[in-house]
Structures are given as structure tokens and as C-alpha cells.
Amino acid sequence: MEDKQRAEEDAWLRSAQNGxxxxxxxxxxxxxxRTxxxxLAMMGSExxxxxxxQQAWVKAWQKIDRYNFEAAFSTWMHRITVNTALDALRKRQREQQRTGSVEEIEQKPSTDATPDRRLQINERWRELLSALDQLPEEQRSALVLRELNGYSYQEIADATHVKTGTxxxxxxxxRQKLATIWKNRS
Incomplete structure (x- = not known):
């Protein structure tokens, strides 16, 4: 992000921190x-x-006073987003284990007529989401951040609290596992 854009965003952030x-x-x-x-890539359902x-943005609003300007806001927001998703995925897994059944979530295109609708899910997208869902959480998060959101290795490391080598x-x-899954799909 350019210095001028960062300064402008920082001004918005300071105002938000002031309520x-x-x-x-x-x-x-x-x-x-972007969130x-x-x-979508993590949860598999639009x-x-x-x-x-929505939950992640509510958390961000509640914690905006804790934003310290060390990392970019997008990195900070991403960290909240991923943690909220991981919590939701763990909750889903506990519920599935408790009921003894694994429900397959079928995503149907929404009938919402909102003009901002950019996420149209087709069969190929569903296949990709299904393949992504088979990856371990850490691998899926890293791949989504890099390939879908364009994060750098350092930004991913900052967001996930690991080293860039990790x-x-x-x-x-x-990528290797996804290639294998994709190749072996029926």
C-alpha cells in the first residue's frame, strides 16, 4: 500500500477508534x-x-481500539476473520460429532437481487471448495490467503503467527495435496 493510501486509511482507523x-x-x-x-474458501458455503x-466484522468493531497500527489493517482484519472461521469450523465439527452424522452442505445460487452480488457459485467452484475442504486447516488458510487474496508470504506469516518458512x-x-485431490476426482 502506498504511503498516501496508508496515511488515509490510518486516519479512518483513528476515527473508528474514537467511535x-x-x-x-x-x-x-x-x-x-475480500473477507x-x-x-467462502474456508467455509464452503456462501x-x-x-x-x-458478519461475526468477524462485529468482533473487529468491538476490538478496533486494540488495533495498534503495527501491521496493515487488512492483515489485522484477516487474522480476526481466520480465527472466527476456525472457531465456526470447530463448532461445526463438534456438532457433527455430537449428532453422529455429517451433513453435506449444498450451496445453491442465491436468489438475492442485490447489484453487488459477485459470488456466483457454479459446479467447478463447488468442486474446488470441496477439494479445499479436504486440506488441513493450516494448509487451506495459507493457500486461500496466497492464491485467492494475493497475500505475500510475510503477510500470511504475520496473519497466522508463524515463520515465512512455515x-x-x-x-x-x-498445492501438492490439492493437485492430487483434483487429479483423482471423479
Whole structure:
């Protein structure tokens, strides 16, 4: 991010930290779709991704006073997003284990007529999401951050609290496993 853009975003952040909901709304509008894309790849369902995105943004608003300007806001927000998704995935897994059945979530294209709708899920996208769902959480997160969101190795390391070498290793393993899964699909 350029220095001028970073300074502008920092001004919005300071206003949000002072309770300005409109300033936080600016940040929301700027990063919301990126958040949803990340969550869609992690959750496998657009409806669930949007629900978790809402939870993540509520957490961000509640914790905005803790943002310390050390990392980019996008990195900080991503950390909240991934942690919220991991919590939701763990909750889903506990519920599935408790009921003894694993429900297959079938995503149907939404009938919402909103003009901002960018996420149209087709059969190939569902196949990819299914393949991503087979990866371990750490590998899936690293792959989604890198390939869908364009994060650098360092940004992924910062967001996931690991070293860049670990990020590279996870990405390599994720790509190999995903290639195998993709090749073996029926």
C-alpha cells in the first residue's frame, strides 16, 4: 500500500477508534468482499461465509481500539476473520460429532437481487471448495490467503503467527495435496 493510501486509511482507523461508525463503515466497504472470499474458501458455503463475515466484522468493531497500527489493517482484519472461521469450523465439527452424522452442505445460487452480488457459485467452484475442504486447516488458510487474496508470504506469516518458512512449507504441501485431490476426482 502506498504511503498516501496508508496515511488515509490510518486516519479512518483513528476515527473508528474514537467511535466513528461511519469511519468503520468505510473500512467495512473497502475490505468486506475480500473477507467474504476468504471465508467462502474456508467455509464452503456462501451463506455460512457471509454469516461468519458478519461475526468477524462485529468482533473487529468491538476490538478496533486494540488495533495498534503495527501491521496493515487488512492483515489485522484477516487474522480476526481466520480465527472466527476456525472457531465456526470447530463448532461445526463438534456438532457433527455430537449428532453422529455429517451433513453435506449444498450451496445453491442465491436468489438475492442485490447489484453487488459477485459470488456466483457454479459446479467447478463447488468442486474446488470441496477439494479445499479436504486440506488441513493450516494448509487451506495459507493457500486461500496466497492464491485467492494475493497475500505475500510475510503477510500470511504475520496473519497466522508463524515463520515465512512455515508458510512456504504449508503452501507447498497444500498445492501438492490439492493437485492430487483434483487429479483423482471423479
Amino acid at each position: 466513528d461508525a461511519d469511519a468503520f463503515g468505510y473500512l467495512f466497504r473497502r475490505y468486506h468482499e 467474504v472470499r476468504t471465508l 451463506a455460512e461465509a457471509r454469516d461468519v463475515a 508458510v512456504m512449507s504449508r503452501l507447498h504441501a497444500a
